[in-house]
Amino acid sequence: MSTPVLNVWNAEFAYRSRKALRGVDLVIRRGEIYGLLGPNGAGKSTLIGVICGRLKLTAGEVALEGADPWNTPAARAALGLAPQEIALYDHLTIRENLEVFGRLSQVPGKRIQDAVTRAMNLTRTVEREHVPVKHLSGGYRRRVNIAAAILHEPRLLILDEPTVGVDVDAREALDGVIRDLRDSGVAVLLVTHDLEQAGALADRVGFLKEGRKVLEGAPRELVRQAFGEEMEILVHLPIEASPEQRTLLVGEGLEERGSSHIWAKLDKGGYTAAGQIDKKLRKAGLIPNEIRVREPSLHNLFTLVADWRRAA
Numbered sequence: 001m002s003t004p005v006l007n008v009w010n011a012e013f014a015y016r017s018r019k020a021l022r023g024v025d026l027v028i029r030r031g032e033i034y035g036l037l038g039p040n041g042a043g044k045s046t047l048i049g050v051i052c053g054r055l056k057l058t059a060g061e062v063a064l065e066g067a068d069p070w071n072t073p074a075a076r077a078a079l080g081l082a083p084q085e086i087a088l089y090d091h092l093t094i095r096e097n098l099e100v101f102g103r104l105s106q107v108p109g110k111r112i113q114d115a116v117t118r119a120m121n122l123t124r125t126v127e128r129e130h131v132p133v134k135h136l137s138g139g140y141r142r143r144v145n146i147a148a149a150i151l152h153e154p155r156l157l158i159l160d161e162p163t164v165g166v167d168v169d170a171r172e173a174l175d176g177v178i179r180d181l182r183d184s185g186v187a188v189l190l191v192t193h194d195l196e197q198a199g200a201l202a203d204r205v206g207f208l209k210e211g212r213k214v215l216e217g218a219p220r221e222l223v224r225q226a227f228g229e230e231m232e233i234l235v236h237l238p239i240e241a242s243p244e245q246r247t248l249l250v251g252e253g254l255e256e257r258g259s260s261h262i263w264a265k266l267d268k269g270g271y272t273a274a275g276q277i278d279k280k281l282r283k284a285g286l287i288p289n290e291i292r293v294r295e296p297s298l299h300n301l302f303t304l305v306a307d308w309r310r311a312a
């Protein structure tokens with residue numbers, strides 16, 4: 001296995017008396033996409049602040065390419081950060097923007113043009129290099145934002161909520177860019193609320209909860225460990241269920257899933273259990289639009305982790 005680009009040991013951080021990190025360990029290697037997940041307030045931004053050398057740990061250690069980013073500029077230079085808020089000059093073209101960011105990230109003057117071309121190629125933005133950023137779609141801007149973060153060829157690239165403002169059609173291109181960067185040998189730390197993207201892209205994910213890392217592993221493996229043989233049954237209703245029908249749905253172990261028209265449960269019985277539910281609902285005059293059976297995902301795992309929080 002390749003040597004870690006980032007090592008965090010037992011990281012503790014407090015804002016005055018408020019503990020935001022409580023003993024977090026984290027290792028990210030070259031050529032790996034690591035998805036950092038967790039509910040609001042879990043400590044993700046604080047951990048990024050520590051890795052970027054903006055915040056000094058109260059206890060523990062952080063090493064980026066072997067040195068502490070808090071007091072070692074060379075360690076900070078090994079890092080690229082594509083922030084959640086897109087920071088581009090709207091009236092400048094892609095190439096002009098990247099030239100500015102190249103200078104800001106200390107790329108030597110005579111190498112800037114090559115660095116800009118390389119970054120545009122890696123982020124698949126080169127064909128619109130002379131278009132002002134204000135004319136670009138959300139997905140395209142997001143990729144230029146990433147290009148700005150890789151001009152100095154960082155070893156660790158942090159992507160903070162990269163899917164915000166990116167429509168579904170543009171996701172694929174963005175995911176392709178992130179995979180290409182990983183394959184080029186960069187370690188990618190993907191901080192996201194987008195569990196679909198994390199499940200599809202990340203080699204490993206870590207869940208933070210109240211400043212602690214509570215789960216870590218390959219997404220499929222974590223889901224398999226948590227749910228074993230269970231499948232998710234999703235019932236799509238054409239109308240909102242009446243009070244009696246709700247009682248029936250709840251009696252079948254189904255829970256509302258984000259909308260009063262969608263009900264779901266996890267069940268080892270899979271398709272057979274789904275068929276039985278369908279029969280009972282029809283008998284009660286509730287004809288589902290669709291009943292789907294699918295493998296559980298990181299969404300289910302995330303709900304489980306959130307429930308632990310409520311239980312704690």
Ligand SMILES: Nc1ncnc2c1ncn2[C@@H]1O[C@H](COP(=O)(O)OP(=O)(O)OP(=O)(O)O)[C@@H](O)[C@H]1O
Pocket residue numbers: 015018019020038039040041042043044045046047
């Ligand atoms: N500047 C600050 N001063 C005091 N407390 C803070 C500060 N920033 C964050 N916190 C607290 O530290 C904890 C961790 O916050 P943090 O922003 O790191 O979480 P997060 O996982 O990034 O959340 P989100 O997904 O909402 O960005 C929270 O309890 C938060 O209220």
